[in-house]
Amino acid sequence: MFNFKDEKGDLRFMKAAYWSKINSLELVETEIPELRDDDVLLKIAYCGICDNDMQIITGGYPPLQPPKFLGHEYSGVIEKVGKNVTDFKVGQRVIANMQDFCGHCWYCHNGLEHFCANKNTVSGAFAEYVVTPQNTLEVLLHWHHNTTHIFFHFHHLQT
Numbered sequence: 001m002f003n004f005k006d007e008k009g010d011l012r013f014m015k016a017a018y019w020s021k022i023n024s025l026e027l028v029e030t031e032i033p034e035l036r037d038d039d040v041l042l043k044i045a046y047c048g049i050c051d052n053d054m055q056i057i058t059g060g061y062p063p064l065q066p067p068k069f070l071g072h073e074y075s076g077v078i079e080k081v082g083k084n085v086t087d088f089k090v091g092q093r094v095i096a097n098m099q100d101f102c103g104h105c106w107y108c109h110n111g112l113e114h115f116c117a118n119k120n121t122v123s124g125a126f127a128e129y130v131v132t133p134q135n136t137l138e139v140l141l142h143w144h145h146n147t148t149h150i151f152f153h154f155h156h157l158q159t
Helices: 051-057
Strands: 013-021 024-031 039-048 073-081 093-096 129-133 137-139
Touching: 039 093, 073 129
Parallel strands: none
Antiparallel strands: 013 024, 039 073, 039 129, 073 093, 093 137
């Protein structure tokens, strides 16, 4: 059993779903991801399961192979912010986009971020915490505990 806190009393470990092999998703104890300067640490509130997750877990999406931490449709509360994060603060309720767009390529400069030549997929939210780049987040306008009533606004993703 892990000691979930470090010598300062900060959490060090969390529980997460780990895709260890095809058709196997295990609940494990693992370290909370390291916070980088441009990222935020979220305490996950909700993480959706989509048909892509099921395809991935059963081996039906060959580009992704285990082992991996999965979960890419999520919302949560900001626990910590990196030193370069200026648009978000601890305690804010946010929703995340699974795509981390570069913001520099032709597609990003022309409002076609979903075609970004340098995008990265953020994953790992089938967990208690996830670290995500600040540019993937939007503050939730309304927060209800019933997941069917979560309303949000992605102004930069509207076409």
